[in-house]
Amino acid sequence: MTSVLTQTTRQMTEVDVVPPIHSAPGGSAVWPCNQSIAKGCLLSRQLQSERDLEQMTEQLVETQDLLLAMYDLAKATRSHIGVGEVLRHLAREATRLVYAQGAVLCVGPTMVQYPEDLIDERVMNKYLLAAEQRTDDLVLSAPHPALPEGMRNLCILPIQIRGNIQGALGLINREGGFTAPDLKLARAIAEQAGAHIEHAMLYQETLDQARLQTEMAVARRVQLQLLPHTRPSVSTLDIYAESRPALQVGGDFYDFVTESDRSLMLILGDVSGKGVSAAMIMGMVRFAARSAARFLPDATPASILSRTNNDLYDDLTLLDSFTTAFVAQYDPNHGLMRYANAGHAPVIYRAPGGRAQMLEADGVPVGVLPISLSEDYTLAFPPGALLVITTDGFNEARDPDGTMFGYERLLEFVDEFADQPAQVIAYGLYSAIDGFTAGHTQEDDQTLIVIKGIP
Amino acid sequence: MALNTRSIGNVGVLDLHGRFDAHMAPAVIEWYGRLPSPHVVINLTDVTFIDSSALAALAGGMKRCRQRDGDLRLCALQQPVRVIFELTRMNRAFEIFATEAEAISSFTH
Numbered sequence: 121m122t123s124v125l126t127q128t129t130r131q132m133t134e135v136d137v138v139p140p141i142h143s144a145p146g147g148s149a150v151w152p153c154n155q156s157i158a159k160g161c162l163l164s165r166q167l168q169s170e171r172d173l174e175q176m177t178e179q180l181v182e183t184q185d186l187l188l189a190m191y192d193l194a195k196a197t198r199s200h201i202g203v204g205e206v207l208r209h210l211a212r213e214a215t216r217l218v219y220a221q222g223a224v225l226c227v228g229p230t231m232v233q234y235p236e237d238l239i240d241e242r243v244m245n246k247y248l249l250a251a252e253q254r255t256d257d258l259v260l261s262a263p264h265p266a267l268p269e270g271m272r273n274l275c276i277l278p279i280q281i282r283g284n285i286q287g288a289l290g291l292i293n294r295e296g297g298f299t300a301p302d303l304k305l306a307r308a309i310a311e312q313a314g315a316h317i318e319h320a321m322l323y324q325e326t327l328d329q330a331r332l333q334t335e336m337a338v339a340r341r342v343q344l345q346l347l348p349h350t351r352p353s354v355s356t357l358d359i360y361a362e363s364r365p366a367l368q369v370g371g372d373f374y375d376f377v378t379e380s381d382r383s384l385m386l387i388l389g390d391v392s393g394k395g396v397s398a399a400m401i402m403g404m405v406r407f408a409a410r411s412a413a414r415f416l417p418d419a420t421p422a423s424i425l426s427r428t429n430n431d432l433y434d435d436l437t438l439l440d441s442f443t444t445a446f447v448a449q450y451d452p453n454h455g456l457m458r459y460a461n462a463g464h465a466p467v468i469y470r471a472p473g474g475r476a477q478m479l480e481a482d483g484v485p486v487g488v489l490p491i492s493l494s495e496d497y498t499l500a501f502p503p504g505a506l507l508v509i510t511t512d513g514f515n516e517a518r519d520p521d522g523t524m525f526g527y528e529r530l531l532e533f534v535d536e537f538a539d540q541p542a543q544v545i546a547y548g549l550y551s552a553i554d555g556f557t558a559g560h561t562q563e564d565d566q567t568l569i570v571i572k573g574i575p
Numbered sequence: 576m577a578l579n580t581r582s583i584g585n586v587g588v589l590d591l592h593g594r595f596d597a598h599m600a601p602a603v604i605e606w607y608g609r610l611p612s613p614h615v616v617i618n619l620t621d622v623t624f625i626d627s628s629a630l631a632a633l634a635g636g637m638k639r640c641r642q643r644d645g646d647l648r649l650c651a652l653q654q655p656v657r658v659i660f661e662l663t664r665m666n667r668a669f670e671i672f673a674t675e676a677e678a679i680s681s682f683t684h
Contacts, residue, residue, distance in 0.1 A: 392631035394597060440604060440635035444627075444663060465662040480661075484668045488634050493667060512627070 182301050189217045190308055197316045206320040207232040210313045214289060217309065218302050221293035224248070227279070227286060227317055238292065243268050248288040251276035255285055257307070261297055273297050277310040281318050289313055339369040339399035343565075346406055352376045352384055356452055356503070358574045360542035363567040364513075364550070370565035371398030371443070372511045373406045377413040383452060385413045385424070388569055389445040389486075390464065390511045397439070405443045405486065408432050413447070421447035421460035425483065426492040429462070436487030444485040446509050448571075450501070455573070457501040460494040462486050466515055466527055468534050472504030472573075476534040478527060505573040508534050508545065513566035517553045520560050525553055542570040578606055585612045586679050592621040597628035607636050613645025616678040620651040625659050637669060646670065650678040 193213050200206045207225045211234035214223040222238040224231065226248045231241055251258045260266055261273040275298050279287035289310045294302060343365055351359050361374055371391025378384055387409050391402045405428065412427040413419055424447050436442055444464035448457050461467060463485035470476040483494025499505070510530070517525040529552070537548040546568055553566065579590040587610055591599065615636060619625075637647040650672040652660065660666040672678035 390627070392627035393600075394628070437635075437638055441631050442627075442634055463663040463665065481664045484664045488665065488668045493664070516626075 186301075186305055186308060189305065190312060193217070193309065193312055194316075197312075200320070203227065203317065203320040203324055204230065204232065206316050208234065210289075210309070210316065214291060214306070214309045214313075218291050218294060218298075218306055220291040221295075223292065224290040225279075225313065226288055226290075227281065239268070239271075244290060247274065247276050248290060251278050251288045251290075252285050254278070257303065259298055259303070275303065275306060277306055279310050279314045279317070281314050281321070287314070287317065335396050336367065336369055339396045340365050343369055343371075343373070343399050343402065346373060346403055348374070348376050352378045354384055354450065354452065356455075356574060357384075357450065358542040358572040359570070360546045361567075361569040362546055362550075363565060364562070365565050366394070366513065366562045368394050368563075369396070369399050370394045370511075370513065371402040371405075372513070372565035372567035373402045374509075374567055374569055375406055375410055375413075377410060379414055382419065384450045385419070385421075385447065386450075386509075386569060386571070387413060387424075387445065387447050388464070388509045388511070388567065389443045390565075390567075391443045392441050392485075394564070398441075401436070401439060401441050401443070404435065405432060405445070409445065409447070419449075420496050421449050421458055422492070422494050422496040425460050425462045425486065425494045429486045429489075429492040432487055433490055442485040442487035444481075446481075448507070448509075450571075455500065455502050457499040457505075457507060457571075458496055459499065460496050462492065462494045463488070464509075465512065466510055466530060468506075468508040468510075468531060469499055470506040470508075470534060470538055471500065472502060476506075476508075476531045476538070478531070501573050503573045503575040506534070506538055506545075507571045508549070508568065509571075510549070510568040511565060513562070513564035514549065514553055514568070516564060517557050517566070518560060518563070519556050520558055525556050529556070542572045545570045545572070578602055580606065582611070583616075583679050584683075586614045586616055586682055587612060588675065588679070589615070589617045590621070591617065591619060594624045594626075595619070595622045595629040596624070596626040600628040600632035603629075603632045604635055607639050610640075613640040613643035614682045615640055615645065615647040616675060617647065617649050618651055618675050618678075619649060619653070619656055620675075622656055623653060625656050630659070630663065630665055634665070634668065646682075648672060648678045648681060650675045 196213065197206060197209055200209045207227065207230065211223040211225045211232050215234050222233065222235055224233050224239065224244050231244065233239065255278055258276040262271065267274060272293050275291045277289045278285045279289055281287060289306070291306055347363055351361060363372055363374065371393065374386070374388040376384065376386050389405055389409065391398045391405060408431045409424060409428045412424040416423055416427055425445060445462045446459065446464040446467050448459040450457055460483070461479065461481035462483045463481045465478070465481065467479040468476050469479050483492055515525055515527050515530055533549055533552045537545040540548065549568065581588045589606065617633065633647065640647045648670045651674060652671060660671070670681065672681060
């Protein structure tokens, strides 16, 4: 608005200093002796003054019209909120205010016409791009080789958004051609349009942000809801499990299966990727793995992974996703832990009095190949034996310099806390990564199961 | 994200740089849709880190190529990237070569 006023003021001042027609070049008027000539001169001067006055009045009215038009435009545009809606409204108003046949507004990839189907978009794009590159107004009147057939005149004005030219306003077929006041008005509209589009974009961004946050909150709730609410009670095991979802939820999950006819099974998985889709896929994988663990005859960890892979391979292929998974089955009669590992890391085992070591996977993650490659392995699990299954949110946690926590530190901390109860070990590990990241955002879910043999 | 792609014979080659993660994965998946042939080599020489979204994108490409009787092969893994492939056992799913030349010639032998 400011620059509209400045332009207007400048023009008025120019009118003020226009010299009278009959002034001599030096500035002092020359008066002829003859009275009739003098009379004529006076008349002529009077006429000139009247014309000046008329012109000034016209300009004043024009300025007032311009201000009024801008006020109307601002007031009416404020009620439109989406970028598309704002563009459509501005195109309609620009057409009306400039008495053109139609207008085109374009911002980034979006182009809006009023009336619709006014001109071929590809043709228009050429002019709009040219105007954006020129960074100033482009006015063409027929006959002009660059004008498309049937178009009498065209005026294109660049639009500044957030300090850069990111759009253009095109006015088409002004009856009688574009006059200087038309151009002034059009420039003012283009300027206003920039401000309104900025507003609409800001609103859209805020809305998108809020929507994303809501979706994330839902995904987080779903994820936490699907985790077990109680821990299984086995007399010879001390068990603790927890999952800390990141702000941008990942696809971590864990589950315990306790059926009366079979020994305790535990499952921990990490779906590739993050966000709502990972949380949804996590629900699917958890269901398949849980069903296999509950109902598969003679289920072993490897057969559970194989069944889960068979059930989910096609769906995971369509979704471009996979899941690393670790499944273990406790055998209380022999003090053994049987496990199978489909590409999951880190899994840490520590024999009583021994050193913590990584249990490396043999099979690819679930959903990568049509058949599972994971086999069953057995660990001695007497009192004092320790199994810590975590997700990569631990080893990939980064400090403010970007250094990763890594596997070595994780192993060292497991050794350090190994004599503590399961819950204390878990707290120890969480506080170790919290200390390491020193407030740096948690980028991925951090999930763990700690299982310890007890007498 | 602009991808640096080349063609050597009937093998499409993709060069990736820096962190290969959730930000880059969609562009790679989108590239699969424009593949002229199902024979692909992804050169990871300049990739310093790879996350699960990236592994999923690679697995997705490998499956698409194998469905069309081709393959997606990898070459020139840096140590930190190689470790991820070994831990997740994704090295059992992909054919991985030390150099790009070996990966490309593997399609003709």
